[in-house]
Amino acid sequence: MNLRFKRATGPGLESLVDQTILIITNDGRNIVGVIKGFDQATNIILDESHERVYSTKEGVQQLVLGLYIIRGDNISVVGELDEELYSALDLSNLRAHPLMPVIH
Amino acid sequence: MKIKLTSASYSVRSIKFSFCSNLLAKPRKPSLFLGRGIEIILFFSYFKDLVGREVTVELKNDLAIRGTLHSVDQYLNIKLENTRVVDQDKYPHMLSVRNCFIRGSVVRYVQLPPDGVDIELLHDATRREARGG
Numbered sequence: 001m002n003l004r005f006k007r008a009t010g011p012g013l014e015s016l017v018d019q020t021i022l023i024i025t026n027d028g029r030n031i032v033g034v035i036k037g038f039d040q041a042t043n044i045i046l047d048e049s050h051e052r053v054y055s056t057k058e059g060v061q062q063l064v065l066g067l068y069i070i071r072g073d074n075i076s077v078v079g080e081l082d083e084e085l086y087s088a089l090d091l092s093n094l095r096a097h098p099l100m101p102v103i104h
Numbered sequence: 105m106k107i108k109l110t111s112a113s114y115s116v117r118s119i120k121f122s123f124c125s126n127l128l129a130k131p132r133k134p135s136l137f138l139g140r141g142i143e144i145i146l147f148f149s150y151f152k153d154l155v156g157r158e159v160t161v162e163l164k165n166d167l168a169i170r171g172t173l174h175s176v177d178q179y180l181n182i183k184l185e186n187t188r189v190v191d192q193d194k195y196p197h198m199l200s201v202r203n204c205f206i207r208g209s210v211v212r213y214v215q216l217p218p219d220g221v222d223i224e225l226l227h228d229a230t231r232r233e234a235r236g237g
């Protein structure tokens with residue numbers, strides 16, 4: 001198998017286009033939105049996005065962001081958000097430490 | 105068993121033999137291919153053979169995600185299905201996520217099932233790659 005002759009295929013995110021997803025960035029932010037597009041470097045276009053801020057003192061805050069392009073080298077996880085599980089969450093009562101930033 | 109992915113594992117040379125099928129054949133000299141990109145094939149092939157197994161991926165932000173390995177690509181980006189975070193009380197951030205894509209650059213460890221590792225095979229393959237480079 002000689003992989004050097006194959007084109008670099010992008011991340012397999014085609015199945016997630018137009019779905020609501022959660023992105024965890026390298027600085028530990030949680031951003032929820034609808035994927036409109038992506039490329040081989042995992043840069044992502046996110047529509048209707050909002051950031052979920054977790055804290056140990058108050059419930060989850062949601063900050064509306066709108067249409068965003070998130071650069072690929074800043075993305076750590078792209079998760080497919082399950083609508084039923086998401087609506088079952090009680091965000092005002094959720095207390096958690098914010099995620100740690102990525103340390104290489 | 106943990107395999108630690110450091111930045112050193114990404115710097116490499118292309119090798120001509122594929123991991124599992126060609127392991128007992130005579131190793132050929134790797135070509136000095138410096139064109140489009142230098143790829144490490146060994147772990148890519150290894151993870152492709154591990155598709156369908158349950159693994160735990162520990163990230164560099166200390167998050168640990170358990171799930172079934174769905175696919176892997178040349179950058180060792182990992183797609184997991186049926187995911188759950190290992191410590192759900194401490195990390196409720198991903199409670200509503202069942203499938204995820206994890207960027208390869210952010211993985212610290214991939215924890216494997218003990219019977220998913222043929223140590224002799226891996227040992228030979230890495231020894232051969234080290235020697236051939």
